[in-house]
Amino acid sequence: MAMVSPLLPCAVMALVVSVLPSQSVAGDPDLLQDICVADLTSGVKVNGFACKATVTEDDFYFKGLGAAGNTNNTYGSVVTGANVEKVPGLNTLGVSMSRIDYAPGGLNAPHTHPRATEMVFVLEGALDVGFITTGNKLISKTITAGDVFVFPRGLVHFQKNNGHGPASVISAFNSQFPGTQSLAMTLFGATPAVPNNVLTKAFQVGTKEVEKIKSRLAPKKA
Template identity: 80%
Template sequence: MAIPSPLLSFAIVVAVLLLPSPSLAGDPELLQDICVADITSTMKVNGFPCKATVTEDDFYFKGLANPGNTNNTYGSVVTGANVEKVPGLNTLGVSLSRIDYAPGGLNPPHTHPRATEIVFVLQGTLDVGFITTGNKLIAKTITAGDVFVFPRGLVHFQKNNEDVPAAVISAFNSQLPGTQSLPMTLFAATPEVPNYVLTKAFQVGSKEVEKIKSRLAQKKS
């Protein structure tokens, strides 16, 4: 078998390095002008299949105009404008959300596995932050007109420590970024994460784990 020359080997390495990394890419690139999502389709694909009949309403959503109801356990609510609400976003690789916070409200630690998030503060003041894989907290207090970025996949949070409501608009480089809330993921999964896993991970007793599970089960229902 012929051995590649050093020049050929070098060319192959350079070509590989210049290829876009799947781990860094966002949603797939477009292959056509539009592909409005058929939300009702039973076909399983990586995204949504395109529907045949398209109207202007497939590209329109008014749900971010008004504050959401923050009367819940955490005192915050996320209103999404993703492909499930705006079918025309299918294959476009972008989406928005509005997040409203009651006084003292918290958007608890969570991740978006498929997107980087950038928030623009509409009103109020928030303490925000994310944690790197090196376990370093990057945190800042932001106020109306400010922008802050949460890198893709990293655990992050927002907390309103003021006595007035706050709100932000969040933008994502994905049509459906996905959200994994750490409390709900760990303590309210179906089937349950075994207690022996949680007691060992958090160095607490089974009573504490059951107490958290019961409270989050009530929130889930």
């Protein structure tokens, strides 16, 4: 009688497992309700906001992107978000937008969006934009009205208006709440503060330089 290889049962089991749906794709891949308007007053948050019982058309409406924002600040740029906090009807839908306005010379300082890829459409003006890969390569381009540029999820990126007039873009995100981490504010404006000896070693500068940067990024007192 032919001998059955002891490896055969293992091979069969591996084949069966390979064709079964994994945990990541098993179950319901889509939403189980038409809408889930965010209850922003609820303390319950499970990868999003709890759904509120009574909804209106205003939960799906926002007109804040139609007008330019005030760019009179340190960086000369301002972001007007249309995320789930402004449009509760976006809850569970995985999309959001924002408008960014830039004064001449204005900068949207290097930052990341940990939960989303960003695509910008230039409304007016010209911008120098770029992102840095994890291999420390800068991918940059000058974009003008009508152009589109993409910043991959989680990568450090920036936009700079080097023109003589104002500029603006509309940004689209594949997240209802993409999140933003500004590198400068994250490192020099954190609460509690990142220890000076960490920053001096990381940036190879002295304590006075670190303190100077921290003082400039400290929240303004009312």
